[in-house]
Amino acid sequence: MIDPSLTTPFLVASAVPVDAPHRSGTLEAARALLASQPALTEHSVYAAAVTGNAPLVRQWLQHDPTLATTHGGPHHWDPLTWCCFSRWLRDEPSRHAEFVEVARVLLEAGAPANTGFMDHTHGETPQRESALYGAAGVAFCAPLTALLLAHGADPNDEEVPYHAAEQYAHDVVAALLAAPVPLTRDSLATMLLRAADWHDDTGVALLLQHGVLPDHPGRWPHSPFVQAVRRDNEARIVERMLEAGADPQRRFGEVTALELAAWHGRTDLLQRFAERGVPLPDEGLAAVAVDVTLGDAHAARARLSRDTMVREAFLDRTAAFACRAAGNGMLAPLGVLLQWLPTVDARWAEGDGYWDIAPHSTPLHVAAWRAQHAVVRLLIEAGADVHTRDGRGRTPLQRAVAACVDSYWTDRRQPESVRALLEAGASAEGIALPTGYDAIDALLARRTSRTG
The missing domain is CATH 1.25.40.20 (Ankyrin repeat-containing domain)
Incomplete structure (x- = not known):
């Protein structure tokens, strides 16, 4: 019943x-x-x-x-x-x-x-x-x-x-x-754009082989190609779209893929564009971003000294610029930006919800969370504060641990950033053991035993 x-x-x-x-x-x-x-x-x-x-x-x-x-x-x-x-x-x-x-x-x-x-x-x-x-x-x-x-x-x-x-x-x-x-073309554009959202190399390849156009925006304000750069896709995905005819200079509203690549510190992408004969901006704010991303501090300084308005606009964007470059693991632009930042702990006011980067994060928070170990070491050497908290109260060490146990980028799950932060004196407060990653548990246990 x-x-x-x-x-x-x-x-x-x-x-x-x-x-x-x-x-x-x-x-x-x-x-x-x-x-x-x-x-x-x-x-x-x-x-x-x-x-x-x-x-x-x-x-x-x-x-x-x-x-x-x-x-x-x-x-x-x-x-x-x-x-x-x-x-x-x-x-x-x-x-x-x-x-x-x-x-x-x-x-x-x-x-x-x-x-x-x-x-x-x-x-x-x-x-x-x-x-x-x-x-x-x-x-x-x-x-x-x-x-x-x-x-x-x-x-x-x-x-x-x-x-x-x-x-x-x-x-x-x-x-x-x-x-x-x-x-329809619009449906296909949506699928390619979403594959870029998911950093899905195989999915992107499958759609491009079907003839999906990387520059067709469909019902979106920009193209799948622009989305791939916005979402910091790996260079091989961007390269696939280039081979399928994507145009880095095509403008959607106020943005091009080339300019986005520059402001995201993507040295690797700018180099690929240049190798394909794509002209890089040579004037205005975009040209400064290109100089910085290519690591040309002299050229950037010369441009900024000639134009006060460009200089002010650039300085307003340096914190976000440095955080994006840090998240992408790009050392060349960071080396230049550290000369212009008011402090190595400059705050990215908005953060980035897509990457779960809280408002008021520092470059160190971003690099730790996205498991960019060489950048973490560079920032620590430059004097970054290993104790500072982002807008949600999280320390760089907490973000580094989370990157190893609760992130999509499993290929970068290594203990290097955690080790570097602990060696720089970072507190393990707020991190519960076990974390789920044995090598990190061992590092944190040694830190706790020394301070206990």
Whole structure:
């Protein structure tokens, strides 16, 4: 006997959240309810669909074929929407084949591939969430994505291209690129831009091989190529886009990729642009940024001495400039900027939310967090304060430890920055052991034993 009071909570717990990010939450509540009432999956076609039970879905449709298109349950979704926005589908990839079979049964019974629901949590304008988005951009299930596309699902909404390029789901991207309903130029631009957001070299290569244009902005204010530079992508990703025809001098609003590269201290990118014959700015503020990034202190000083307005504008940007260069591990621009900064601990007022760099961070905070070990040593040698805190109260040592245990840039997870900061007298206060990184735990333990 099913407790009817549990059916609604079970469906809600089994679906992705509709009032929070769809990737948030766990199956803990759904599993607990199912453990207490195993028959909950049998209560309705919606419960069968959301839990990936194809035999039960068939039984319900044999009893009433109209259920394939009937909306119900607490969210008033049809069964295919319950299937594609299932938290079980999202969190148990080993069961993807079961959900593909549920979707196949429903589609063959007449369920529309372009079904979905209206999300009213995004302000005054409701946003449509398609079943394809659930499959491709929430669960990242390539077989389910391909099945929906084969039945005519349209990938050209705002959600599918934006989210499907996340999480390095290259099989999902490949399925979308092969869709019978082709992706538009704007959708492709969104996917390439998002691949740049994720620093996804393989994804970028896959999209460029398909013919996606790196200079086409689509519905965005700038191009995927500009985004790759804005997000400090690795030089090989930028190089791929250059080979695909990207123009470093093409202006989007007030910005070009070339100027961004200069202000981010990307010596490596400016050198590549120059090798390709791209003219570098030779006047104004952009030319000063280029000189600094190429490490030419003499040329920068000469330009600044000739133009008071340019000099003032440059000095206003030195803190952010130094922090961006520090985050990119670029020693040449930092060597020049240290001559102009009012202090080596100059504060980046805004910070950068994309990189989780708090307002009022110093170059040392940024270098420690982004695991730029040579820059950390340079800044310490230049007298940087190893005890200072950023706008969220975090020390450079705390950021260096976090970089090794809680960052995406796993290829740079080494204890060098932690060692350098401890040797410079940094306090380990606020860092709990174990951190999850044995070499760092050993360094911190020795520091604690000496000061304890």
